[in-house]
Amino acid sequence: MLICTTCGTRNEDDEHFCAECGAYLAWEGERVEDRAAEEPAAPVVVTPTVGSPTVATPTTPVAEPPPATPTAHRPTVTTPVPEGAPQPATTRSRAEALLARPVDPPTAQPRHDGPAPVLPGARAPKPRTVRPAPVDEPPRNPGDQVCGQCGAGNVATRKFCRRCGESLADAPVVLRRSWRERVLTRRPRELAAGARPRVRRRPFRARWVVVPAVLVLLVGGVWTQRERLSDLYDTVVDRAVGNGPVNPAQVVASSEAEGRGAAAAMDGATNQSWAPAQPGEGVGEFLEMRFDEPFRLAYVRVFSGASTQQPEFLAQGRPEEVALTLLSADGTQTTEQLRLADAVGGQEFPVGADDVVAARLTVLSAYPVPEGASVSLGEVEFLGRP
Structure with missing residues (x-):
């Protein structure tokens, strides 16, 4: 720090x-x-001596000398010396004369870890x-x-x-x-100690290949499924805005019974119906509607039978299968078979045809017809958008 x-x-x-x-x-x-605490040095006691320099002596306890061993007392024999003769030297005096005076050993100085004293006027060195x-x-x-x-x-x-x-x-x-x-960027992998990173001579980036490949697959899939996607788009739009009624400009029939003409199938009333001139199943009889402007036909709604009332409905014949033939503005014809349920009310069928200028309903088969009755169509409606 x-x-x-x-x-x-x-x-x-x-x-x-x-x-x-x-x-x-x-x-x-x-x-x-953080430094470890240093052990304190022993205190120093200074003992002054007359006529000698002061020497610092550490106050280290000194072991006391062992007590002298008692020896057996021997009597001292004194020999008389003649007067005027030199006194003989004793054993102690001779030993002191032969031995030099011992010098006190140097006193150990205490160790200091701090900086050395600086001389007056000297520049202190800059700490490293x-x-x-x-x-x-x-x-x-x-x-x-x-x-x-x-x-x-x-x-x-x-x-x-x-x-x-x-x-x-x-x-x-x-x-x-x-x-x-964060997802696309590759983080560098941490290597273990002593491992050497692998060198790639030609760096390969996966996204340079993956992203174009995904785009190519998407474009290819859209291109191959373009017709189905277009139909899906039209179906969604038809459900949203393609449910408006479109009325034909002209209605004709292969034949008409008295009082039950072709216009009765387009008058908006379900208690009036179209029927062919000949009684029976009416196979091959048809209704044809023509329009002034081409339009997209989304749905066809058919009311089978002579009425929506059950007794009148059962009294007349009802078609079972009809063929819907559509004519487009460029002259193309398409035919689709519709199977009608033997029930009261309208039945709706999705079509999804563009540029329709004419439509024809042809009877292919019928449910059992009462004796003397004819096949009837109460109402036909066309739903679409321009």
Whole structure:
């Protein structure tokens, strides 16, 4: 941890400039480290001696000498010496004369780990700053500020770049990546210690092939299914806006019974019906409707029988199958068979034909017809749009 001596801000070891004031931490920073407490040195006692320099002696307890071993007392024999003769030297005096005076051993000085004393007027050496080993540049996260001078990433709370000390007042901010970038971008795989990354001579990007392939498949699928898709589109539009009634300009029939002409099938009343001139099943008889303008025919609604009332409905014949033939503006004819249920009410059939200018309903078969009765069609309606 580095503490800026200018403003007191705490900075990480890998930061070169203060986050608050921008000071260069190599000069203005002070490193804080945990040191083990050193053992205190023994106190020193100074014993002054007259006529000798003062020597500091540590007050280390000295072991007391062992007590003298008692010896057996021997009587001392004294030999008389003549007067005027030199006194004989004793054993102690001879030993002191032969031996030199012992010199006191040097006193061990206490060890000091602090700096040595500085001479007056000498310039103190500048303490050496130990920079940490360079570390890998951390990845930029969304919201980090990018230095415009050196490109280093800085957290949003910094005011100056941690690498070069440049002001971050106008620094751009790292934006959050979109989900497309996060999904399509391949993250580098972290390798184990001692592993060597594999070198690709020709880098292959899957999206360069996958995206065009998907587009080609989509275009090809749409092209091959264009008719079905067009029909599906027309069907959806028909259900939404293709249910308006379209009235023919002219109605004709192959034959008509008295009082039951072809116009009765297009008058909007279900209690009046068309019937052919000859009684019976009426196979081959038809109704033909012609229109002034081409239109798209979406649905055909048919009311089978002579009426919507059950007694009158059962008294007359009812067609079972009819053929719907459509004529388009370009002269094309299409035919579709419709099977009618033997029930009262309208029955609706989807058609989906374009540019219709004429339509014909031909009786193909009928349900059992009472004796003397004829096949009847109560009403025919055309629903479509221009």
